[in-house]
């Protein structure tokens with residue numbers, strides 16, 4: 085793979101909006117051309133070259149890997165709308181990383197701020213630390229958020245993660261979130277998304293879920309009263325074919341949406 | 354007999370979102386001061402009296418020099434204000450809810466000119482309602498319709514006896530309406546609140562909900578409404594039998610209304626509380642007519658949302674940094690921006706964030722240059738670098754305001770503002786002119 089290295093050379097007082105940093109935008113460009121791509125700092129339009137040392141080379145999108153170094157905790161929108169290639173971020177990262185991406189892979193070796201992987205349409209986002217609120221969620225006012233792809237968060241995800249996820253059986257699209265633990269309102273308004281939590285989750289998990297699967301291998305701090313116990317199972321089969329072994333209590337819900345619902349929440353027995 | 358006072362009638366009260374429009378104000382002809390207020394509640398009346406000149410009111414523009422607020426000319430003060438705003442890299446314009454609509458639209462103009470962040474107090478009160486309405490819509494009505502038709506009235510997390518004192522007698526409870534000829538006797542009042550408030554004490558039914566469990570309670574009401582037999586015996590401290598009874602009561606209503614306040618918007622789950630409440634109301638429309646109304650606090654916060662929305666597409670938390678409006682509460686809302694210390698100068702219009710923002714945010718607000726357009730001494734103006742004395746909209750200048758049900762009403766001018774005070778609109782216009790000059794436009 086062709087590698088392009090970006091090392092941040094300034095301390096940021098304000099957030100830097102760097103939606104131009106994607107393999108799509110870098111592919112086939114010279115270093116000089118990449119340095120001229122726009123970024124936004126406070127109210128000013130500036131360039132990548134103003135903030136980053138850039139080196140390496142790239143040819144086509146699928147073969148481009150961007151490696152980012154330095155403190156990027158206040159750099160927003162890296163990987164926005166990317167369709168292929170890879171980004172490796174060796175730092176904490178600011179808001180909206182990988183939002184609307186439809187292909188390729190982003191790895192964050194650190195924590196991510198809010199809205200990581202928001203409206204994901206495909207591809208893979210991996211975060212080795214914790215993530216902020218609204219991981220893989222729909223933006224304000226959207227009724228369909230994450231539609232495909234996979235998000236893996238080793239640590240905790242913040243509130244309202246996977247909001248308005250939407251699967252499609254005919255198109256074989258199964259948006260999936262794996263995480264270590266989760267705050268309140270995980271998978272709210274779920275319409276077919278799959279969520280697997282290794283540890284515990286906070287209150288209101290699966291609120292207003294229409295259909296879909298949420299598997300919690302730990303505890304739920306306060307189960308919604310509008311969920312009903314169905315029985316116990318020894319394994320859970322996910323729509324993407326994966327099977328999760330273990331004893332779970334199966335709940336149906338959310339019954340606020342329908343009296344009989346295909347929504348399921350599995351909590352370790 | 355020689356007249357000593359003149360009376361202004363049909364005056365709107367520029368205090369709370371009830372926006373009563375029947376006040377009568379007596380003004381002393383000699384001193385041009387408010388001497389009598391009729392029809393207003395205690396808090397509304399107080400606002401009129403507080404407009405009289407006093408040690409608490411600013412009468413001249415002030416600039417902080419050597420740590421002291423010093424009187425200066427308008428020219429100098431406006432120049433200083435424009436200078437601060439133009440030099441700032443990420444300015445914030447905040448407030449606007451206690452002024453009239455034209456001043457608010459000048460705020461939008463200035464924000465656009467400066468590529469600033471523009472926010473109003475909805476950010477810390479009913480912002481969650483706006484988020485929820487954006488997600489699931491809302492069935493609304495005017496207060497007049499409620500007065501004439503409502504037979505079932507719920508107050509959830511709202512205590513109008515104290516926060517909107519004349520609401521009950523003008524629109525929602527005691528008032529006789531076209532189809533509710535017996536007033537209070539024709540209505541069934543339900544109050545849901547963790548505390549046994551004064552509103553709860555005059556209700557037909559009080560439901561004590563555990564703090565921060567409103568969401569669970571509404572979810573179970575909705576599930577029961579769907580015909581689901583729940584596994585649990587009680588929710589949020591309310592026995593399931595009571596929930597079933599409540600659902601029957603709501604279903605059998607003729608015209609129901611849910612009024613909700615900050616007890617619902619600012620307790621845990623915030624906008625999700627409102628969202629599920631809206632959905633409950635929507636689902637109740639399968640059985641009858643049911644609507645909901647947010648109990649807006651500031652008299653024209655609804656107007657601020659309207660004006661911002663028709664100008665930018667968004668009601669609050671708007672960022673112009675990229676030259677066009679973007680919106681994302683949490684990212685561009687004042688408190689969060691200040692907490693992260695992302696703002697390097699602020700202009701506050703008719704609001705007092707210094708006394709109601711979290712301490713961390715206030716600290717950062719005061720750390721950077723601050724301009725206050727404000728009639729009275731407040732914690733915010735005490736820490737301002739520039740104070741621009743404003744005439745009080747609805748008392749000392751005209752304008753338009755939106756009631757909590759989004760009905761626009763005309764505000765009246767009943768007297769002159771003291772000293773050199775100017776209207777918020779005029780002050781903002783002068784700043785805009787100066788800023789344009791400095792930007793070379």
Ligand code: SF4
Pocket residue numbers: 366367368369370371372373392393394395396397398517518519520
């Ligand atoms: S209820 Fe509100 S608008 Fe009416 S007089 Fe009292 S403060 Fe003013």
